[in-house]
Amino acid sequence: MLSHVEVTARVAVTPATHFVWSNRLDFTHDCLVCLRVGRLMQLRHGMPYGLCTGNEHPAPIRVSAFDATDHGTERRLRCRITSWWAPFNDLMEPDVQASELAAQPWVRLNYRVGCHICRDNGVSGWLGIEGDLTSGAGQVTSSCPRCETELVTASGPPEINLAC
Template sequence: MHWKGDINLSLDCFICRRTGRTTRLTHGAEHGTCSGDSRTGQHPAAARISAFDHTSERERTILRTIVDYWWAPFHDADRNQPSVTLTRTPWVQLHLGYLCPEPVRSGTFSTQTNPRHPQTDTCEHCAAPIVHSHYAPRIQLQT
C-alpha cells in the first residue's frame, strides 16, 4: 500500500467566499484547487501539501500530511454564515494505491473521515481484501 500523493480536504475558501469547499491538494503543487460553486467553478486555492511522511509499526501504516493553508475571514452569503479557520472538524479523503499480486496490476482506493469504521477495502482486480482500516483518518490542528 502507498499514498498516491493527493488528498481532498474541506476548507472555507476566501477566494470564492464559500464555506465547506472540497479542495484538492497534490504533493509538489504550489497551490490546491477549490471546487468552487456554480458561479465560479474550480479555481486555485491558497493551500498546499508542505510535507508528508509515513511510518509502519506492528502491521500498521501511519501517514502524515502537513497542509499549509492561508485563510482570511469572510461571510458566505449563500449559507448566511461566517467563515472559520479549521476549528470545525473538516472532512478529508486520502487516496491510496496498491499492487495486486494476481494478476500483477496496480489499483487505487480511498479512505475518508465520514464513513463508518472499521472498513475493509478489496482489490478491484481479484476482489481479495487489501486493507482493513480500524479508524477514520484524523486531523490534528496546529497553529
C-alpha cells in the same frame, strides 16, 4: 494568517499487500478566494496551490508536509495542510462565518494497492487497485478483486486537527 491542519491516518496491511499512499487528497475548506464556506479543495503534495472545486480556481492552500511511515503491518500517513486564512462571511449565506477549520472537517485520502498473490501468479494488473480513506467511514476491509485475498483494513477515518 497562516493556518496549519494536520491529517493523520493509519491502515493495516497483510503480507500479500503492496501499499502506496497517493499524493492527492481532497479536503473541505472555507475558501477565502471565492468567499464560500465548505468548499472541496483538490490538493496534491508538491503542487504549490490547491484547486477549489467551486469554480476550479487556484487557492492559497497546499500540502506542506507528507510523511508516510511503516510500523510493522501498519501504514501511517501524516500530512500537514497549510493555507492562508482570514475571517470572512459566506458570500451567499452572510450569517455563516468562516472558520480556520471547516465546521464539518472532511478529507479523502487515496491509496494504491497491489496483490502479491496475483503478482506471483503472473496476473497482469496486479498493481492497479485503488482505494480511499474518507471522513465518516467506519471499519473497511479491501480485498483483491481477482483472488479475494484480504489486503487493507482501515479501522477508522482519518483524523483532522488544527496544528500550530
